[in-house]
Amino acid sequence: MSTFNGLVSEFPDIRIDFFRHHESLTPPLACFLSHVHSDHLSGLETLKSPLYPCRINYARGIVEARQQTYKHLSKVIKPLPLESPTAIELQPGDFIQVTLFDANHCPGSVMFLIEGQGKAILYTGDIRSEPWFVNAITRSPALIEYTYGMKTLDTIYLDTSFIDDIPFQTKAEGIAELLRKVQRYSKDTIFYIQAWTYGYEDVWVALSKALNSPIHVDDYKLRIYNSLNTRAEPRPNSGAHLTPTAAALTGFMCGNTPQPGCLTSDQNVRLHSCESGNMCAIAKHPSVVRIQPVIASLPDGGVMQEVGIGGGGEDLEREMELGIPSWSDLQSLLEIIKALNNMPEEARGECARVLTEALASGRNLPLNINLSSSDGAPSTDLRRAILSIASNQSKAAPPRDCSEGGNETSLPNTIRFPYSRHSSYAELCHLVDAFRPRDVWPCTFHLEAWQSRGELLARACVNASRQLTYCP
Structure with missing residues (x-):
């Protein structure tokens, strides 16, 4: 990050x-x-997708997530x-x-x-x-x-x-590799594209065209991408697109004829990229093949996964963040760390160092907990949050992984393809x-x-x- x-x-x-x-x-x-x-x-505080900094509720012993929005500053952004x-x-x-x-x-x-x-x-x-x-x-x-x-x-x-x-494949090479892989599956296979964060729009467009299928996304994503299209008031059938892919994603008007984009709210399609916390029933089916972007494909056949890169791996699933602690918060957290019997002494010291640096840096601290795993409630146990901070520190380098699942006679249930942003x-x-x-x-x-x-x-x-x- x-x-x-x-x-x-x-x-x-x-x-x-x-x-x-x-x-x-x-x-x-x-x-x-x-x-x-x-x-x-x-x-x-600016216009963006919801950010979930967390605050500490000591009385309940939990870290609570609150949705932070920025609409009130829309007039000062130029x-x-x-x-x-x-x-x-x-x-x-x-x-x-x-x-x-x-x-x-x-x-x-x-x-x-x-x-x-x-x-x-x-x-x-x-x-x-x-x-x-x-x-x-x-x-x-x-x-x-x-x-x-x-x-x-x-x-x-x-x-x-x-x-x-380490050499990276270009984005085009990564998309080509992905298209070759998905074409090996039967025409009734359903795919789930694991990409919460922004930056994979070209992948959506290429997959949708190659498989001749729209991509189901949750309502929030659809609203965000629809906002990239503007309508001219005197000519309601005309408009401007704020990014090159906006029209391909959400559609446009050709004269008086609407042209659909590749994103849809219809769940009965082969491609899905709905948020994991709001995943539709079709995308949850065990037979669904997951598509996961990685940093690079390695010469030994393995892959380098995205971990700890801002706007990267941790954003593939929406995660909690610990809001900037005060000095009193820091002292309370350090006392809790001292009392954790199941944390090695080295991990305690590292966790204390990270919390102190977070206070000094003024940055929120990412937790290794995504919102969809918090049992439907935007909160988590405070001890669990501290342990997740220690866990994050053990991930200093992107891991290398050679497995995609499946076996010699079946196609893998996870497709990985190189696509570093x-x-x-x-x-x-x-x-x-x-x-x-x-x-x-x-x-x-x-x-x-x-x-x-x-x-x-x-x-x-x-x-x-x-x-x-x-x-x-």
């Missing part, structure tokens, strides 16, 4: 993707949000068009220029090019910099000065979710090399990995002898 603290040293009066107050700093004059995955929303340099006045006479670029991560996800006061930075947010993407971005009219050496970026604030040197290490190097900035700043920070790999990214900077450092 993102560990970026929202601060951009070149532009100290703005915040990006982290909006909690920094006590030693004055409030920002402008804030920027790259996309609506939960690890980029700390401190910001969308900007892609690839259109926009002047923003931070205060009288103090301007910056901001240009947005698609980030190839999920609907609406963007990168920010911010220029002004003799400085320039590129903040990638979460990004999948596949080869075609880098080739396209280098040709953007708003970036040619930087990709052809006329100007130099001071810093690229980079999505460093993966910096192990974050960049591989090689893809990050390709992106940085296209710009050759003065510096690179990791927005997803793992100390040991950065120490071993960060120096290699430095070779793509304009001053290749410079040692990239990070000071949290």
Whole structure:
């Protein structure tokens, strides 16, 4: 998940993707949000799918989930068009220029090019910099000065979710692998696509077309994706689509003729992607084949699964999060940890460290508990929540798995296919090399990995002898 603290040293009066107050700093004059995955929303109340931060109810000994909504801030959110340099006045006479670029991560996800006061930075947010993407971005009219050496970026604030040197299949290769696998099944097979989070829309469109079947989703998802289509008041049969896939997902008007999209509320279809907490009866049947995206297919036949990546594996099922504790909460939690006889001493220390860091960082703490497993109630036992925190710390690296179920004579009951929405290490190097900035700043920070790999990214900077450092 993102560990970026929202601060951009070149532009100290703005915040990006982290909006909690920094006590030693004055409030920002402008804030920027790259996309609506939960690890980029700390401190910001904005339009997004429901977030479930949890609060502690000590009297009942439970952690309670509350649905957080953001409708009341709809009037202060100002969308900007892609690839259109926009002047923003931070205060009288103090301007910056901001240009947005698609980030190839999920609907609406963007990168920010911010220029002004003799400085320039590129903040990638979460990004999948596949080869075609880098080739396209280098040709953007708003970036040619930087990709052809006329100007130099001071810093690229980079999505460093993966910096192990493991090659990833492209999204297109992953979808092709999935289509080949599903075509082996009989025409009456029902599939369930396990993808709660945003970013798998191309998979839906490709599957729906290949199997000639709409995809059943729950009412909430359908409303969210319908909101990506706007209707022009003077011409009710016309409209605009806010993302490239919006029309394919929810339909459009061709003259006076409605054209359906691939998403439907009809349960009597072969493809399902309804939320697990609201799963329809058909999708629950034991014979249903589950489709699960993974990070990459490995040369030994195994797969690298998504675990611990913000907007990634933990978002495949909607999970609880522990809201930011107060100092008194922290002390109470530490007392509970001391009293847990079934937790090893090392795990207690690690759990205490994580809770202390959560308080210092201002971020919600993900729990290894999804809402659909909480017996229909948005709460869980406090001891269970603490144990889940300890469990999360044992998952430092994405696991490798070789099993899909089934046996030699039957098709597997789970289909896995590679579809990472974050960049591989090689893809990050390709992106940085296209710009050759003065510096690179990791927005997803793992100390040991950065120490071993960060120096290699430095070779793509304009001053290749410079040692990239990070000071949290």
